[in-house]
Amino acid sequence: MARLTVRDLLDARGKHQFAMLRVETIEEAEAAAKAGVELLSVPPSMILDGRFREVAPDCFALPGDNFYEIGGTEDFLRWAFPLYKHGADGFYCSGSLDTIRAMADHGLPVCGHVGLIPSKRTWTGGFKAVGKTLETAQLVWQQVRAAEEAGAFAVEIEVVPHSITRAIAERTTLFLISMGAGAAGHAQYLFSDDVLGQNRGRIPRHAKVYADFAAEHDRLQAMRIEAMGRFARDVHEGDYPTPQFLVDCESEVVEAFRDWLDRMT
Known part of the structure; x- marks a missing residue:
């Protein structure tokens, strides 16, 4: 299978549900690729590891880190260019709209974040769903539109009521990566720690556990x-x-x- 492109993802909206995992190790990346997971969220360092594309040659890879780990717009650009050169397919960005706009202006495929944004959760009341009221549902839509207008090709939509996600999916051109936001998203996204049962802390409601690595x-x-x-x-x-x-x-x-x-x- 040829490696997926941004165009492939956008063209497949509503036709195919993609599986996406956050992986933290080369072993997890290899397992995900062999298991048929098409999209991978990865630590930036993994893109620079030559072994990554050996084990996951066809996966669409989105390196990402929290905005406060990277910095402002110029920092994001300096961060992204070497990763793009080494085979990143797109970039998760929880930075400003100006940052999304600048990255998109340089031809870098950008995925924004809407709904529950863990690094900015103080603005929406902590670790809880966003969009259960008219006001917060309107906020999610405004976030989606702003990311779209800034040039993002996708957004991660996290812990948003599935009915709200469906209404948004009908009205946006973005590729929606759903983390606990329902089947109207175009990809379903979980963390490998949760899927594998490695998480010893609180397991999010949307996370389905498929193994018990903690016991192992x-x-x-x-x-x-x-x-x-x-x-x-x-x-x-x-x-x-x-x-x-x-x-x-x-x-x-x-x-x-x-x-x-x-x-x-």
């Missing part, structure tokens, strides 16, 4: 402790190292070496 990590940790404990006991009790773990040399060499040491000391 606990099992492996117990194995580590048990194995390391047996090693420590063997050392303390003189049971390690035993002859099968040692190398030696001919007795004549040892004797000659001792004689030499006696003369030298």
